[in-house]
Amino acid sequence: QLSSKPVKGFEKFVEGLPKPDRLVLSGTNAQELVLASAVEGVRQGSKPLLEEIRIYSKFWGFELSDLNVPVSLFQGEVDIDVPASMARYQAELIPNCELNLYPTDGHFSLLVNHVDEIIASL
Numbered sequence: 001q002l003s004s005k006p007v008k009g010f011e012k013f014v015e016g017l018p019k020p021d022r023l024v025l026s027g028t029n030a031q032e033l034v035l036a037s038a039v040e041g042v043r044q045g046s047k048p049l050l051e052e053i054r055i056y057s058k059f060w061g062f063e064l065s066d067l068n069v070p071v072s073l074f075q076g077e078v079d080i081d082v083p084a085s086m087a088r089y090q091a092e093l094i095p096n097c098e099l100n101l102y103p104t105d106g107h108f109s110l111l112v113n114h115v116d117e118i119i120a121s122l
Contacts, residue, residue, distance in 0.1 A: 006035050018078040020109035064093040072098045072121045074114065076105030 014025045071094050075087035091099035102110055
């Protein structure tokens, strides 16, 4: 069972999200799943989390313009974690990129609402 501090933190986190994300995170078991995922993410300490942040922020050894395979990007336009402007920028750089923008979705609602479409594109 979770202590009240993570639960209160989760509730505060959800309050600051756009409406589409608040809706999906208020669903049945959403709080339990997200908190369990967060706990698992740091189960081995903070080093893996910091490594993930480092990977996201460093040069990956290639330019997006060098990609020569079809790429599909899916982006919620009300996402406050990853701005839609970043997806537009990346889509401009990637040849043969299909940008799928969803004007009423955020960071979390995008996957919940469009998972079948995203998987079908793979």
